[in-house]
Amino acid sequence: MSITEQVSADPAPRRLSYVGFAVIVVAYLAIIQLGGRVARAVFDSGDGFTTTRDVMVNMWIPLGAAAVFTYAVVTWLGWGRPVLREERRLRRWTWAVPIILAVCILLAINYAGLADKGIGFVLALLVATQFVGWGEEGMFRGVGVNILREHGLTEGKVALWSSIVFGSVHLTNALAAGGQAIAQAVVVSFAGYFFYLIRRASGGNALNSVLHGLFDFSLISCTAIAVDQELYLGAVAGFLAYVIIAVVVIIGRKRLEPAAATDVPSRS
Template sequence: MAEYVAPKHEAPPPAITGRRLSYLTFAVIVIAYLVIIKVSGMLIGGWADEDDTLTTRGVVFTMLIPLGLSVIFTYGVIAALGWWRPVMKDDRPVNRWVWVVPAILLGAILLGINYSALSEKGWLFIVCLLIATQFVGWGEEGMFRGIGVTVLRQHGLREGQVALWSSVIFGVVHLSNAFTGGGSGAIAQAAIVSVAGYFFYLTRRVSGSNALNSVMHGLFDFSLLTGAVILLDQQAYVGTFAPLLAYPILAIILLVKRRSIEPADRAGDSTIASLA
């Protein structure tokens, strides 16, 4: 496939330095990442006799420690590949209106957090949950929007293909939840996660780095957990629907403006535009 060619007025993005990664090797890395989370989660949770996230101790042993190990693995791989710059910095900008994507996600996060019920859990629970969900954000964004996007670009895919396949891979990986209690609902989750992956991909590109999407991914999960999972023992919270509504709202906006996501000289390279 053809390499990315920058418009005449635009300096080409720096070549990806470091080691070259095959698709098969990337798949092995992703599987190892999943094994670390799933197996260490079961072993550590079992050792501590914890199987839920309703208490501070439960969050520490079922989320914080296993997810922390996955983050160490992810950024260890990035360091070993010599990919700090291509993973952490994105040199392919989109039009500035795309800032609406992280803006809507932020609004959904702020509305979705169940502040009242969460305050009853105490500050230590809140801090542990925040750190754990940031581990989710930095781990998954480092693996899929960082390493994954870099692998696809290194193999010469057009940017629309990079957006599509990095999001699909992100969703498919979540099918693993079917084997750990997710059941048939894991299929629907995988589809939704794929869409979310595209939103985080656009956040990466509009911000020019892999940091903002990592932070927002963690906060988005924090919001979902406080409203719908962690606090099941509390009264139903209407704000829980805010993060869920963000998906169709963003989908409609991106479909309407699909042809103006990319700068003018690359307008045909948008994932949505190329599929429309």
């Protein structure tokens, strides 16, 4: 069988409706929320992330399961290539976005606090936050972006709605955080747009996934483990990441797309 015949014999990627995507997202959230509660009950774990055991129970189990679910969905849809690779590249200057974010991550990490916790805790938290990064980026910048493209939205609307959906799902944190979840959802929407830009700047879904995980790692090192400690000043770097990237993007907003870029569906 020739290569052409083999390709034509391969099953075509599945199409996904908005309702279907909503069902998948709800299932993803249920795995995280319910899985976390079940894990805490079974292993009699605390609610926080202050010990290595708590991180492994409260984060590894639900977030790892959610990440596995995400890529099982990607495989079932036959969307491996469009999820993991990005054909619609932005101009080279947009590499400034991941560079700025990476610098702010390095500045934000609470090195002293992590050193007190030990290498086991650090490695456990790194793994846990990478589950977050790869799971959420696979679901929202991978599946989410591509379903919007499949339905013919312009790239501007793809960026907008994928970011809004990403922020909105964090409203489920209201179960634990109350009204603070609304402000968090707004902030996360902006973060979603930045990760969308990183996907398109880098040409794939890997760099944004890694940086997403490391950004969460830096934030948790500044907050969740800082029990009975004063606010770690490095946390300001996380806030500065939003401000600096926003200013850079606003200034260069008319020079994001390559000159020959057109808004066409990613797959026929």
